[in-house]
Amino acid sequence: MGKLTKEEEVLLSSYSASSSTKGTLFFYANALVISLAPIYLFYGVHQMEIADSWVVWALSSISTAYLLALACKNQKRLLKHQIVMKRGPAVDREINGKYASDKKMTTKEKEERALFRKNEVADTESTYLSIFYTNTLFLTIMLASAFFLLANVAPIFNLLISTSGSAALVVFLSTAKN
């Protein structure tokens, strides 16, 4: 099998399920912050004591952070391809406008640059959109379950089910094919 060209690599990466290291770190940092927020709520509203509850808090935040980061990655993979298709013409216009006066640049080079740019734009947009979507969905499900569905359940079980359960549900929803 022959070596892939740069253009082919970029094209492949736009369909790739893997995320860059920077993107993955961003997902984990976001997931950690979002998983810690409910713990403050349980500390304040349900008056869970730090000394009694830190093990449960640690379990809840680690599992929730992992699940949320996974959901973000899944969601990004779904969104990225759609965004490449949507933003393609706009990115082509930007590249054509930018290099219109550059007579030295060949059409192939312009196409290559447009492909890079499309991938870059889609990567950024899908990262932001997946974080927004995943966070919003998780926080909504978590609040509804913690304060309505499981309002009368003991705080420890309420915390575990409402945080990890909601994160698991968000992961499940992010595994949709389309």
Added chain:
Amino acid sequence: MQLLLSLLAVFASVDAGAKLLVGKNFISKYALASNENVFEYEIINKGDSAAINVVLDDRESFPSDRFAILSGSAHVTFAKIPPNGAVVHHVVVVPLEPQEIIIKDVIVDYTDAKSKDLKRVSASPLVRGYDHFLSEKALKGVLGVHPRHFLIFAAIALPLTVTSALFYSRSVSRFPIKKR
């Protein structure tokens, strides 16, 4: 041996006749003013004869100018409580305003059916750590359900979420989809 027998005789005489034990419990979840609060009285006869004309009096705990009694009574008479028998009585009161819980002994007067002696027993109430009938607003403060907690929660959770949405919308406006 004689000493032992005389001691046994003393204990036997203590248990002889009707012997009532009284308990008063607050059984509502929270002590709330302007709400129904349920108190439960339990009288158990541990003696070997019946208690008759058993009069439970707890009116001092619920003065009529500060409480409305919805059901039951703070002054009630039971005709007879047999040996090893028990009666339970509930009183539902509404404190007219937030106030201190009055801790007064419950007094039970009764007559021993066998010896016809008049006896009195009293007990302190058990109100599970409450010392006031609180207003609903004060109870929310005690329970910790406070908007401040939700505001801090939002301050932790929202910046990343909102920033992501803003960056996304900025990118969308930079690369608009032209309608044909």
